[in-house]
Structures are given as C-alpha cells and as structure tokens.
Amino acid sequence: MNPTPTPAPPVTPAAATAHAPTAIRTEGLRKVYRRAQDGLVAVDGLDLTVHQGEFFGLLGTNGAGKSTTIGMLTTLVVPSAGRAWVAGREVRADPVGVKSRIGVVSQGNTLDRALSVADNLAFRGRYFGMPAAAARHRALELLEQFGLADKAGAKAHQLSGGQARRVMIGRALMHLPEVLFLDEPTAGVDPQAREDLWQIIAGLHETGQTVVLTTHYLDEAEALCQRLAVIDHGHLLACDTPEAIKATSGAQTVITVHYDADATPATDALQGIPGGPHDLAVDGPTVRVRTTHPDGILGHLLRAGSAAGLTVRDATTTPPSLQTAFLTLTGRDYTP
C-alpha cells in the first residue's frame, strides 16, 4: 500500500474532449483536381476525427491540402473519394444539412459588398431561417461583442483586413453553428489585429464552440489548438496534441553549424560526438544534428571542425518545437 495518494495526471484539454461525441469524421477522404496538370492529388486518403467542443487545427505549408480539406468538409469542394460526416451529416449525401450546421470563415474577404456590415450579418441570419428582427438584433449584438458597433453602417470595402476578418467571424456565428471553420483566419493581418483575433477565437472555444482552424503559422497552431493534424502533400503525417506531436516525432533539439568550407571530408571526425549515437547530416558546409541530448554537441562540432581545418561561420540551436517536429516528419525545413 502506498501511503501517499498518487496525484491524478493533469487533465489536458485534449483528454477532456477525447470521449466527447464526434463533430467531424472522415474516412479515406481524397481529392484529385482532374483539370490541373497531371491530375493534382490535393488530399490523399485523409482519416480524421474531431470531437465536439474541441479546438482542432490543420497545420501545413501552403499547398499542403488544408484548404481543400476544409472545402470538402464545408461542401464547397466535392470529394473524389472517401466520406466525411460533419455534425452528423454526410457531406455528399446531405450538403444542405451540413451547411445548416456549420459556420465558415473563408480565407479571402467574401463579405457582401452590396450590403452594409450590419446587413452582412443580418442577411446571413435570414439565409438560415432567422426572422428579420431577431437577425438584426443578433447582428448588432455580435458587432458589439467584437468591438465593431461603430462599423455597423459601413460598407464592407471600408474595413481594414483585421476588421473584415472579425466581421466574417461574426457573420459565421449568426446562426449558432455546431462547428466553426476558420481557414487561415490571421493570414495577411497586422500583429495587433492577429492578437485580437486570437483572443476572439480562443474566447469562442471557451464557450464550448467546436473550432476547426487551418493555419500555416506554427505559433498559431501551438497557441490555439488542442489537437493538430499535420498535413503535407495531401497526406496526414501526424494527428495529436502539439505536445504529443513534438514528443513522438523525437522531441529533438536541432543544432545547425555552417562551416566556411565543405564539411563532407570531415564527416567521420564530426560523427564522433560523445554520448552518441546522434543523427548527424552533412550537406556541403552545413552540418545538422538532431538529438534529444544536446549538451556538449556544439562544442564538439567546433573542436572537430577546427581539427579538420574548418571554421564555424554560423551556429544555431533550435529547441524542440513544432518546427523541429515538422523537420523530423518530412525531412525538410518548415517554410510556410
């Protein structure tokens, strides 16, 4: 018998929603753009599950297949194969049922330019069956909530990028959607507006809103999302909490040293890192070591390089992060 009770493991947000009902499920979801050159496979056999109340992120570089995935889940892109259920409805069998239950903030500014800001929200409510007065009331309420009450009468084109994005989020919430999709919500907005948007989005999730967000910003994914799907070239590379992705992909520190000359001849000398084996790669003058025990490695590379007649021009140490995880998963640097 252990006299001291074992403390319960901390409940992570992901653990809290792991057994929640499913908001989204996909099976072998695939999209081929036949009209593109050689039939571009944008998404290739995606299996995902998002739980109700979860904040789920799709992370990947531009062209990874994130927007195509969101497009299929929101019925605007027709899947080539596979199935997807959103809020209990299959996207191809009942697209109207899916659209009734989701809110979408697209990547571009899709505000109705013929309408005022308030009417953009109010008419969205009416498209979803809200009576005119109730829609108007909720529109003004949401604009107030997002600090845009003074823009109610403005035209859509008079808004800044950040304001337009906030209006679009408000518009997507008009009919109280079960799932809120945000496609690159902070792309192209200034840092202050980005902070405001993060605050709004995180606040929405705290009230129980299921959120699916795509982003190519690693810090955004890490700051906001409970679980992440890392997508590259249409394939799912990893799907877990940011912490677990970092851990399972090695949680490695990456040490990069640039010498003044080709380091290939000195590879053997550089390999002899004490406490090894370590994952060392030599590419011309650049040497990169991925390790879980980074102590002393930089010193070794300096000394071994010097003994081989190489001078260090530049050296960086990157602690374990989604960036190093991406490098481990794909074998290449994360360049959004």
Next chain:
Amino acid sequence: MTTANPITTTPRPLSSRRAAWHAYLALTTRDLHVLGRNLPALLVQVGLQPLLFTFAFAYVMPSIGSGLGGATSFSTILLPGLIASTLTLQSIMSVTGPLAAELGPGREITDRALAPLPVWALGLQKITSSAVFGLVSTLVVVPIVWLVHAPGNAPRAHIDNWPLLLTTLILSALLASTLGLLLGTAIDAAAFGALLGLLLAAATMLGCVYYPWTALHTIRWVQVLTLANPLVYMSEGLRANLTPSTGHMPTWAYLTALTLGTAALGHLALRRFARRVQT
C-alpha cells in the same frame, strides 16, 4: 472587446428542404433590398436608351418627314420591340454584373454558396431574381415608348388577353435571365464587358425589335436566321399581345420557343454554375 459568446444554446436546424426554401426566399429578399437601394440609378440606366431611341425615331424622324414603318407608325412597331429588348438587356445584365464580381478573385460567391440550399438552387435563385429585375425595368420603359412620339404617331396597342401577356412577359424574363447565367458562367469575366456588348448589339439588331418577324418574308434567309435569336420570340410574343395588327409569329411558336429555350438553356446554365461554384 469582450469574447463571450452571448448565446450558447444551439437552435434546432430546420429540415434540409425547409432550410433550402427559407434560404431561397431570404436570398431573393436580399436581392430586392439591393434593387430598392439602387432604384434611382437603375431607373436612369434602364430608361435612358429607350428614351433616346424613341425620341430620335418616334418623335424627330416623323416630325421631319422621315418616318419609318410604312402604313403602321414606327412607334407601334417599337413598342413591343423596345420592351422586349430592355427586358432582355436588364435581365441578362442583372445576372452577369454581380456574377462577374462573385466569381472573381475574391470569390464572394462563397458567402451565398454557404447558405443552406443546393448549389443548383442558388443558380435558380439568381435566375428568378434577375427576372424580377427585368420585369421591373419593363415598368420603366412602357411609359417612355407609350408617350414619346410625334403628334399623330401614337402607338396603336390593345390587350385582349392579359394572362397570356403576363405569361409571355414572365417567360421572356426567365429566358433572358437564364441566358445571363449561362453567359456569366461560360465567359471569362475579364473579357466579358466587350463581348457582352457585341452579343447584345447583334441580338438587338437581329431580334425583330425594329421590324416585325412576319415582314421579313421578303428576305427569307434573314427570316430563318433570326429564329436562332431568343430575343425574336420575346419581341414577337409581345407584338402578338400588344400590337397584333402589325403581324406576328403564331402564339404556339413563340410560347414553345420561350418554354423549351428556358428549360434547355436553364439545364445547361445551372450545371455550368454548379461547376464554377463547387470544385
């Protein structure tokens, strides 16, 4: 700025069919709202061309002794023709104008495509809204072609069959809007302005707007060629209903052409529209 969501209970969504119907009506309300706000500019845009045309050909020309139309006053021939051409022009432009912006780089169409109705129904909604625009524009053009003429050259029109006239007007507006949707989804927006201008000019000149179709029997090949022009059936339909004394195409012929034309082009246009909206 606060971040609390003020309402946390989710309403029960409507059945898909009812949701689609609500969305259809709300989208139409939105279009009428925009129409109402732009009405003054629209009236000028719709009325100016027929006004100038009737002024030149129904007032100035007969007044200086250069009247057209032979025994029938030219204003009588113009009355159905100008109504039909205005109806066509406005119905087409009220689809193609917004559509060029909606399908353009910003993809504003996404806003409407996310409304809970099938994509083909969204296309159909565009057709019916634009048909309403077209019919409103006829209300502007009728007093102009009725009142602007030289002394003694008033158009001679009488209506025997109101239901048939209304049917002809509605079918004409639907056919023109359908054409608008087909053109708007088939032609690249950048090339659109110039190309549409050319198409409409050709359609109007060969659309029996300025002469009755039956009078073309002396140039048989032109009479046959014009049958490929949808505007001919609209002009002739209105001619049959408003100014039958000038001679006109048989009722069965224009009604069949208007109905089958709308159905066939509508099928093509809605398919094309769905392909442009959904990838």
